Amino acid sequence: MKDTLVVYWTATGNTEEMAKALAQVTDADLYTIDEISPEDTLKYDKIAFGCPAMGDTFEEAEEFFEWYEQLEYKLDGKKVAIFGSFGWGSGEWMEDWAERMSQLDVNFFEEPLMANEAPSSDDLENILAFGARFKSF
Ligand SMILES: Cc1cc2nc3c(=O)[nH]c(=O)nc-3n(C[C@H](O)[C@H](O)[C@H](O)COP(=O)(O)O)c2cc1C
Structure with a gap:
């Protein structure tokens, strides 16, 4: 078992590429x-969760949410990052998810990481930089 876990759900593979x-x-x-x-999952102290937008609210990604x-309420003290792919709009599902995170007693890492549909080469650069910072978080 490594120190860090990346765990995700994907419908069409975009969040998987990010993960x-x-x-x-x-x-x-x-x-x-x-x-x-x-x-x-709770055996890890540093966890990145990945889930794509399946509606304006985070809960609408039912497979992941269930x-x-x-x-969710057992993450106290964990170092947590969240990421995922979306299709349109400004990432409302991620705002909703980050808001839920802010209610928890977690050590929340930076602004969430998002990519529009399949990650572009710029997105991949962002992901690698985000990951490098998360590694030393
Ligand atoms: C049922 C369904 C609902 C979706 N709802 C939204 C949405 O509300 N907002 C949005 O930005 N993208 C929405 N999308 C687009 C996906 O978030 C987008 O295609 C994303 O890249 C999928 O990521 P994945 O390949 O990891 O599953 C929806 C896609 C599906 C299939």
Whole structure:
């Protein structure tokens, strides 16, 4: 088990691309939510959660949310980053998710990381820089 976990859900692969780049640069364990339980997720102190926009609110990404809500209130003291891909608008689902995070007693890392649809080469550069900072967070 590594120090850092990147765990994500994806519908069409865009958030997965982000997750893979992030895991590589942070030297993290990488799992989808089907591959790791909420309980095992909580064994890590540094966690990056990835979930794409499936509506204006975070909860509308139901597959991810049903898994995530089992650990949401158990994240006290964890170092947490959030990321994901979206299709349009200004990332309302991510604002909603970050707002939920701000209610928790977590050590929340920076502004969330977003990419519009598949990450562009600029997005990938951002992801690598974000990951490098998260690694030393
Ligand atoms: C059912 C559904 C609902 C979506 N709702 C939104 C939305 O409310 N806002 C948005 O920006 N993108 C929305 N999208 C677009 C996805 O967030 C976007 O295509 C994203 O890149 C998908 O990421 P993924 O490939 O990791 O699944 C929606 C896509 C689907 C399939």
